[in-house]
Amino acid sequence: MTHTINIQEYVRTTAAAAKQAFYRLSAADSAQKNAALLRMTELIRQHSSDILAANRLDMQQAEAKGLESALLDRLQLNENTLQTMCDGLQQIAALPDPVGEMDEFRTRPNGLQIGKMRVPLGVIGIIYESRPNVTLDAAALCLKSGNACILRGGSEAFNSNLVLAKLIKQALAETGLPEAAVNLIENTSRESVGAMLQSPEWIDVIIPRGGKSLVARIAAEARVPVIKHLDGICHVYIDQAADTEKAVNIAFNAKTSRYGTCNTMETLLVHEKRAAEILPLLAEKYAGKGVELRGCPRTLAVLPNIQTASDADWDTEYLAPILAVKIVDSLAEAVAHINIHGSHHTDSIVTESYTDAQQFLRSVDSASVMVNASTRFADGFEYGLGAEIGISTDKIHVRGPVGLHGLTSQKWVVLGNGQVRS
Template identity: 60%
Template sequence: MSDTLTAVEIEDVAQYMRDVGGRARAAARRIAVAEPGAKNAALLELAERIVSQRERIIAANQRDMTAGRAAGLDAALLDRLELTDARIEAMADGVRQIAGLADPVGAISDLAARPSGIQVGRMRVPLGVIGIIYESRPNVTADAAALCLKAGNAVILRGGSEAIHSNQAIAALIGESLEAAGLPATAVQVVETTDRTAVRHLLTMPEFVDVIVPRGGKGLVAFVAEHARVPVIKHLDGICHVYIDAAADADKAVAVAVNAKTQRLGTCNTLETLLIARSRAAELLPRLAQAYRDAGIELRGCEAARAIVDDMLPATDEDWATEYLDAILSIRVVDDVDAAMDHIARYSSGHTESILTEDLGTARRFIREVDSSSVMVNASTRFADGFEYGLGAEIGISTDKIHARGPVGLEGLTSQKYVVYGDGHCRY
């Protein structure tokens, strides 16, 4: 792991990436069979070093900040890029939490005897080499590497070019921590060139990379999905819905619908479209509108909603298909749960939907029929999160259906192989 804290000038990027891949593949074989104690020792060492060597991280981060200001990065991007003392503490805490999780590797489940006499079970095993492609937040370097390592995987990290020095500084600490625990430093590598073709190579090396996890905005994720020749665990939009059913409890409905939108505006599990049963609209929309107004939320409604609350803007088809990530909410009055589920089937991004109802049959239908990664009854969409679900940590939230769906923790970074025990058994 280089500690030069400078992007490397590389002539042959393809060969460089193949070298990175080859080292990752070799390290993956060692990290896959590392004892839980050794992995945890490396992670606790890393947490310790992040704190004790914070000056080293901050110095590198300041280089990125200076270059970022000179390049005219906007304030939001600079904010995401900056590593403060508090953020460095949080980074170390996150790594410590991951060290404390149960080790998933090697667990055998479903072991059962078969009529032939063999015993068949499934053993949880690492995926191998995971490529993480992310944007400006340098804390992802520590978080993602720690989670992948805990699950027994090698990692290739490709962060945003604006964070290259911060990422290299953190990666150097990871490498040193791995070595201190007797594990290969090459189990975590940061791509040390800002050359954009490096990403294309990373996406197209199935011989070296088993899965890619993009973490960033829609543009990045779409690019990765389009160009990857290896499996991708990805999260596209979070167009989340709350449906207030005819049989909803008024107070719960208002509390949950307001919490889902206002508790945090810019997260993927934030409510973007509120659906409400026609029979409850006149009663509840004025209360809801008042609460949203108090929280500074702009409302855009269908015609029926605007007939009840007249200061809403009109919502268009485009509103139903938009993830605002902002202080805007679209509201639609629907006939019943079927109409709500039809709307969700058409416009949802498959992230998280919640129904407010006291009717058991309606709740069961919604839970069963809505095809999203999280489906809720009488709970805020804001709960759709690896920590809230008890995964301990998450690498992201998958809106795919294959392999991992919803918040992805250690289990999503592993696979299961079959194990078979016989005593000289042959097949006839």
């Protein structure tokens, strides 16, 4: 498959088979889908040595290529990570099945009963980088939600993914489900991604998982709808009516509990009336963790020893122990700053004021808006979704953590008794 035309043909043939499998899978009942998920855990345990051997091969090749250690970390599997993956499958099996849920039924004046049924989207393409656990997670979430999937993993994890995909297909076959419900694209060239992005007839939605450059490229090129996560420029706003202890704890936790996650705070906004009291307390705690602060001119008046923030700082996702700090005159200024400079991901207000909390919740245009809670809670597990396939920063279809419901939509159901339209 060295020629582009053949890769396109291969991807489309795979996607067409996935579409047929979707029609069977969408009508499968939960018991059968759960049986397949549990069978996967058994096969992974039985074949753990095969998986780890394939992963060692990937690791050796990645090391030989000089991959950086963060990527190697993501690539590496061991008995513990396999156990975590199996736990994840069991959790997904235990979740309620969203497919077939019916609601909003109303009877119209002509006697038609009209409502909605929750249904899978169809064929979902997942394009991801070095984490082999995504292969299993994504396949399991798609399967449980009745979707067929096409998995295009990164070249670094090729051998690991191949073994995992084989076991997934074996579990499907052994439980009477179509093997083509889960498909690994066994080609890690750019052309295979391109072929997926250009196939709206066969693939209903693409979910990229990976670094910003991958996601941005996919969003720019795709002719298939994309559910994506771009930046995580999250804010905590310490309101005039904030409780000091909550403000300090939340602002500290939102920055320091992990630096590399998308729900980490990148900019702290503080009401001018509270800055002199709260910023020194926070600065001391941040200093203890080695967090570099970059402030607006008014912040520097309170904390004279920190760096001056440049315009670019307000628009930067550091993913590092760096925090931009800005003093604002009002809640309205904080909201305006967040809507302009944020990434519509997760933003939190610390306040005891009912009115300020309500105004913040209503006015901030982000996927998650919080009161008196750390932004770090923006996550499918913390929200009770059981699992997530990603976090959407898009405005349509689904915002924030995407669980099983985000992999479905609703069709209309019309129940009549012979009605015709006049």
